[in-house]
Each structure stands twice: as structure tokens, then as C-alpha cells.
Amino acid sequence: MEKKLSREHVFYAFSPDLEPAMQVAQGEEFVLETHDCFSGQLRSEKDLLDALDWDRINPATGPVRVEGVQPGDVVRVDLLKVQVVNQATMVTLPGEGALGDRITEMETAILKYEGGKVVFRDRIEIPMAPMVGVIGLAPAEGKVPNGEPGAHGGNMDCTLITEGASVYFTASVPGALFGCGDFHAVMGDGEIVICGAETPGEIRLRAQVVPALKGLPTPFVETSDLVSTIASASSLDQAGSDATHNMADFLTRFAGLLVNDAGMLMSLVGQLKVCQVVDPQKTARFEFPKWVLKEYGFELPN
Amino acid sequence: MEKKLSREHVFYAFSPDLEPAMQVAQGEEFVLETHDCFSGQLRSEKDLLDALDWDRINPATGPVRVEGVQPGDVVRVDLLKVQVVNQATMVTLPGEGALGDRITEMETAILKYEGGKVVFRDRIEIPMAPMVGVIGLAPAEGKVPNGEPGAHGGNMDCTLITEGASVYFTASVPGALFGCGDFHAVMGDGEIVICGAETPGEIRLRAQVVPALKGLPTPFVETSDLVSTIASASSLDQAGSDATHNMADFLTRFAGLLVNDAGMLMSLVGQLKVCQVVDPQKTARFEFPKWVLKEYGFELPN
Numbered sequence: 001m002e003k004k005l006s007r008e009h010v011f012y013a014f015s016p017d018l019e020p021a022m023q024v025a026q027g028e029e030f031v032l033e034t035h036d037c038f039s040g041q042l043r044s045e046k047d048l049l050d051a052l053d054w055d056r057i058n059p060a061t062g063p064v065r066v067e068g069v070q071p072g073d074v075v076r077v078d079l080l081k082v083q084v085v086n087q088a089t090m091v092t093l094p095g096e097g098a099l100g101d102r103i104t105e106m107e108t109a110i111l112k113y114e115g116g117k118v119v120f121r122d123r124i125e126i127p128m129a130p131m132v133g134v135i136g137l138a139p140a141e142g143k144v145p146n147g148e149p150g151a152h153g154g155n156m157d158c159t160l161i162t163e164g165a166s167v168y169f170t171a172s173v174p175g176a177l178f179g180c181g182d183f184h185a186v187m188g189d190g191e192i193v194i195c196g197a198e199t200p201g202e203i204r205l206r207a208q209v210v211p212a213l214k215g216l217p218t219p220f221v222e223t224s225d226l227v228s229t230i231a232s233a234s235s236l237d238q239a240g241s242d243a244t245h246n247m248a249d250f251l252t253r254f255a256g257l258l259v260n261d262a263g264m265l266m267s268l269v270g271q272l273k274v275c276q277v278v279d280p281q282k283t284a285r286f287e288f289p290k291w292v293l294k295e296y297g298f299e300l301p302n
Numbered sequence: 303m304e305k306k307l308s309r310e311h312v313f314y315a316f317s318p319d320l321e322p323a324m325q326v327a328q329g330e331e332f333v334l335e336t337h338d339c340f341s342g343q344l345r346s347e348k349d350l351l352d353a354l355d356w357d358r359i360n361p362a363t364g365p366v367r368v369e370g371v372q373p374g375d376v377v378r379v380d381l382l383k384v385q386v387v388n389q390a391t392m393v394t395l396p397g398e399g400a401l402g403d404r405i406t407e408m409e410t411a412i413l414k415y416e417g418g419k420v421v422f423r424d425r426i427e428i429p430m431a432p433m434v435g436v437i438g439l440a441p442a443e444g445k446v447p448n449g450e451p452g453a454h455g456g457n458m459d460c461t462l463i464t465e466g467a468s469v470y471f472t473a474s475v476p477g478a479l480f481g482c483g484d485f486h487a488v489m490g491d492g493e494i495v496i497c498g499a500e501t502p503g504e505i506r507l508r509a510q511v512v513p514a515l516k517g518l519p520t521p522f523v524e525t526s527d528l529v530s531t532i533a534s535a536s537s538l539d540q541a542g543s544d545a546t547h548n549m550a551d552f553l554t555r556f557a558g559l560l561v562n563d564a565g566m567l568m569s570l571v572g573q574l575k576v577c578q579v580v581d582p583q584k585t586a587r588f589e590f591p592k593w594v595l596k597e598y599g600f601e602l603p604n
Binding site for chain 1: 392394399400401404405406407409411420422423425426428488489490491492493494495496497498499537538539542543546547550561562563564565566567568569570571572573574575576579584586588594597
């Protein structure tokens, strides 16, 4: 019988004190249904942000307890399938986001899905590229609201986190306590008005400890052709510096490169990129191509 | 007879006081040979940075006076052909760049060109992607060293500035006084160790005023499939914000989008990206796809 959590099993802050909603074995597949970031409260263009119940913002489905995970373990989460359903919602709010000083009217836009496209204003057909905005594990202590990104993951809004990707986290509590939500049918790097095409969805996942990667600078993403560090900080400058240093650490400590080779190759074929600039903590990533790692004889262990 | 400047015609700071090295008509093609950013001083791996004459860093070839350009004019510079020659050089220097705290040894690496690849350590064959690091016009007053980026252009290190692209600047002086140099055979966004594959090169160009774009937020880049603003500031956060606002201004003032549509589309299909984080002034860009502009009935005028 398939393990599946409906989108009624949500939490609003990552915390070691959460009760697990489900337990899975390492490597066992499971499915989570997710709400959009508004918990489905904005159903039409007449539903504006000023009527929102802000206590129900940024739900994540879970938490899922992964058997046998201990604090300090590096856990690889494989995103086997990511789907979005129904329709997407976008909003503008004066004063909010990277263009808050230019936006004068609160507005809600509904974007329909048609043949693999997300349709904006019944006119602009954007190829769908579903991604997961909030994904993470419980921190060691306290409560981190789902709207915040951090070392535990959370609201990183990283466009690499999509079907086929694997995301690596460091567990802080026994069982890891995993959760995710806040899918976007499509989103650009930056997330300028604080939202992508916000959408409910469904995701098929698998999680397991990778002992050989203990000490990996996390969060860390692997796609078919690249690896990427992710870091969040109060400034984009600091987040970028942290992501850059984490990649240098990965290349020297795990992939065995000399520091000068790592630095020069990061300057030649590495890409420092922006995830989001609209939360109090900004998020950056540093991407590095897997083909170069392969030339150095390195592949990520299973 | 083709108009061409050899790489002996260089300057080290953009300034209205420079004597033109060549004059061209609007729309007339011309060719510039360029030095690498070290003026060719590092020819082998034995030539280290500590022996460098720092007065000969970041040469740009020019300046080229473009007939009929007046202050306030928006000048489009078309990069018709960009070639790199000889070999590329990279360096590391403890304390410098985004990994200066990790790098302990000064080193020079020479990268050969073989069959369209840039070869690092005789082992890693990177597809060549020549780009122009320094490109700009004279500012209204003073001297801006070529190592600095700014409103006039300069050392923006934007990987979009390559063969086939057009770069738009606002002229500050009669004749514009254009120059460029600091080519890279390949470079990643961020330019982590302060250099890409530094190389001499040759470029074929054409410049002309575009009256219909007067007031365009510049510097601005156009490629076959996107437009991009570029902005530089003392923090990456500010540079990113400036690039974002400039794109919103372009979309609302020139392409005719409502501000909410501009913001939502920038959040959906726009990309806030990093150019470089290793100069005192950091550089960011905001990319927006041309196909969306076309759906709104807008094309850049000639």
C-alpha cells in the first residue's frame, strides 16, 4: 500500500517538536500532496491578499519521519515526480517584494494550465517548469517559520529543485522530520514580486542517508548535469559568499581538487546565481558542472 | 579601406579628456584588436603576478569617436564578430577575489586553445565562449579606471556581451568615445577568482544612435532571445535592486506593460543574475525574454 499524505497534514514551521505525520523507511517511496502557499485561500481574482488568514501561509506537508536517520547524517531526498494541479495564483502588494516601491495596487491573478503551459492574462503561454519552493528538515531546536530559508532548507525558492533533482540536507534530529510545499508551476530566479505561479501539487519522494557524504556543506542539490550549493543570509552578498565557499569546500574536501584548481574552475565554468531576494534572508546558489567532476574521477556516492 | 585599431592604441581609464584614436561614422563597421587584462605581461606559468607592472592593467582599445553622437543619445553597439587569439591566462592571488581567504599560493596558469576548446591543466576541455569584460563610453567628467564598472559600462564582466549581442549605452560626451578590451575565452557568472580565461582578441563592431530609445536605462544588452539591464553598485543587493528597477522601467516606459504585469512577468520568466562579485563595485543583470515582449507587440526599434 502506497504511503501518501494528503494536503491536510501540514505544518507552518520546521521544528524538532513536531509530531510525525508519517514514517517511512530509507529508500521507500512516498507521496505528499501540497497546498499552494496561500493554503488555497485565493481561488479567484476577486480574492485579494487583504482578506487572507496569514496564520495559514506557507504550509508544508509532513513532517515525515525517516527511519534510522541520526543527527549529523547527510540525507539525500530524491524528487522522483513533481506535479502541479488545478491552477496557479499570483499576487501583487504595494510595498512588498523587490518592486514594492513601484507597485501601487493590490491584485490577484489566476493562471490556468493548458497543454503544458501556464497562461498569464489569457495571453502569455509560459512553458510549465514545476519546482518546489519550501523543502527541508527540522532544525535542532526552536521553530523556523516555513517562509524562511536557512541551513535546514525551508523557503529557498531554488529553481533547481524540481523533478529529477536530489536535495541533500544534514539531519538535526532523529528521523530528520522532512516536509515540503509551496510549489511553483514556473518561477524566475529572484522571485521579484514574492511569488511565482503559486500552485497546489503532488510529489513522489525517496529519502536515504549517504554515509560517504557526512560533512557535506548542505543544502546541496544534484541534477542530471550539475551540483549546486545553496546558502541563505541577511544580504545577497553574504549568501553568495557562503554558497561560493561551500562549493570550494565541496570541491576540495570531497572531489579532491587543489584549492587553486577549484577556484580557477569555479571562475571558468561555475555559476554564482540568485535564488530569491524577497525574504528577509536572501538565497544564492553556486552551480558547478558534473562533467568536470567526472574528469577528476569523482562521482557522488550512492 | 577597413577601419582598424591595433592593440597598441589603448587607454586605462574612461574619460572625456581622451584623444580619439579613430573616428567612425554611425553604422560603419570597424575592428579593434585587444590585449588581455595584463597587457600580455604573463606569457608563461613562470610569470607571476608579483612581477606585474600594475600601471598596465585592464587596457581597453580606443577610444573610438562616433560621428554625430551627442550627450544623452542612446548608442547601440553591435558586436558583429568576437575572436580570441594566442592563449589564455588565469591567476590566483591570496587575499583577492571571492575565495581570497582560501587561496594560499600565487599561481599563473596558461590555457591553450585546441579545436574550439579552452584547455585547463592539459586535461579539462571547456567549450570556448568568448565574451567582452570591459566595454563602455566616456563618462561626463573625471576618469573611471577600466577595472571599474558603472553607468558608463566599463568592467561589467557580463557573460551576455558576446558575438551577436548589442549593447546600449547613453553617451555623455560628443562622439561617445567608445572602447573595449579584457576579453575572456570563457568565464562563469561571478568571476570568483577575479579572472576568467584572460585573452587577447579581435572584435568587429558597429555603433549608431537609436533616437526612439532615448531615456533607456543603460547599460542594456540585447541578444537573439532576451534583453537585459545591467547595474553596478557597492553591494550585490543594491546592484540587483537597480537592475530589477531598470528592467521594470524599461517594461513599463518602453514596452508599454502595466506595472503589475511587468512585476508578475519578471517574477515568472525574468531572471536576476550575477555578473561579477570581485570588484569593489558588484555587477548584476536582469534578463527578460524577447518572446514575451513580442506577445505585447513590442520590438526594439532600429
